[in-house]
Each structure stands twice: as C-alpha cells, then as structure tokens.
Amino acid sequence: MARAATTSDVFNAVAEPRRREILLFLLDRERPVTDVVDELQLDQPSVSKHLRVLRDVGLVRVRRDGRHKYYRTRAEGIRPLHDWASTFERYWSHQLLRVKERAEGMARAAERDAKKK
Amino acid sequence: MARAATTSDVFNAVAEPRRREILLFLLDRERPVTDVVDELQLDQPSVSKHLRVLRDVGLVRVRRDGRHKYYRTRAEGIRPLHDWASTFERYWSHQLLRVKERAEGMARAAERDAKKK
C-alpha cells in the first residue's frame, strides 16, 4: 500500500510545499486563479489541481464571479494541524529548559577548570 | 515528478498517520522499538522504517543500551510545523469572531420578532 490519499487528509494536503505557498498567498484576500499562477510562477493546470486538493480538504473556499473564480484560504482548516502540534508544545519548553540547565552546568564546570589552571 | 522526499521534510514526515501515533507514543518517555511494535500493533520492520524517517528529520532521538535502542520524541522538531500553523491563527479567530457577531445579530433580530408578536 502507498500513502493515504491527500484528498482526505489535511496533513497530507499541506505536505506539499507549493500548496503551503498557495495557502499563505490566499490568506489575506481572495484571488483569482490567474493571480496564483502569476505570483507563484506555476502552470495553470498545476494550480487548479492544487486548489482542488485544498478545496477537498476544506482548506480553501471558492466564490465564482463571472468567468473568474476567487479562492481564499479557510484558516479554520488549519486548526487540526495546529492543535496536534500544540500537544508537543509543553515538551519542547521542558527540553529547552533542560538544555539551558545543562549549558549552565557546563559553564560552571568550565569556570572551575579555569580557576584550577 | 512526485512529492518531495519524506526524509528531508518535517511536513512530509508527519503526513503519515502511523508516524504521528509513534510521535505521541514516544512523547513522554523513551521506549524500545518492541514497545512501539506491541502497543501500536505494527510490524517490527515497519516501525524501524518509520523511526528511521523520524530520526532523519530530527523528530526522534535514540539512545542505545545493550541490544535495545530507546527512542524518544524530540518535541522541538515539531516547532516549524507549529509556527507555520500559527500564521493562520489570527485569521481563524477573526472568522470565528465574525460568526459569533452574526449569531448575536440574529439573536437580537429574533428577540425583536418575538416582541412584535
């Protein structure tokens, strides 16, 4: 078996770097597909495909206006990712603390060494 | 071309659901590979491979003790993911705020309607 389908999973959807760029680009304003193509220097079919994936997992919204379609990032879609990552937050503070303590311990040891000489 | 290699990218590494499980399992204590195999009901080679990927992107640490290897999650490795997701945080608050305001507006309207009757 290969990897779980991108279509059904936010984690997989954002695993692709271009899709992350697209999400950032569409974060503050809605934009037509052409803008994404021009700004991020991607081929139009490629952009349409990425937007399709993002849409399927609920990471972008679309609004049609005439022959244009305006896409915009649905920030709430990122929450599962953020929440998951937050689980680790308190641990990395702990680890930083431990690293700091260790560094201070080493600094004191170095001072003692310096005095001996 | 296919997707960027998992090995070089935290986003890709955590795109795999089993690897996310492993990271959570190894978060609070270090554990030998066998524990992961037993607890998460995976084949041993599969676990070793996942651990290899996680190790290559800096998401786990190993300590050898005799013939055992103790793995533990390196929480700091998750930070890039968390930071990236945080970029979207203020936008989803905004959107939630707007939803809330709209809901309150509707509640007031409903009250007015109720009084008229």
Next chain:
DNA sequence: TTTATATATGCCGATAAAGGAATATGTAAA
C-alpha cells in the same frame, strides 16, 4: 562459540502523487 533477542536494511509489488501537454468546460465580449 553457539544461540537467542533486538533492531535495521534490502528487495519487491502495488498504489499514489506530481508535472506536462492537450483538451474540455464555462462564461463573457465582439
């Protein structure tokens, strides 16, 4: 030294993903 245990790696087959190019669809302008 032989044997058992713990872990890692290599190979294979199936599946999926991504880019490219062509084409289809859908809407507006002429």
Next chain:
DNA sequence: TTTACATATTCCTTTATCGGCATATATAAA
C-alpha cells in the same frame, strides 16, 4: 453565433511511498 478568456479535467510518464517478507547486523545470554 463566433471568439477570447478563465479555469478544470484527462491522460501519460516518472518517481516515491508503503507494506510484506526475508535477511543482515549487533549485542547479550547460554
């Protein structure tokens, strides 16, 4: 209606990934 523009989809090829199985390596116990 024809033409132009905007976007989506399809087909094809290449590459990656994952699981399964067998096997290799490393260390401890007998």
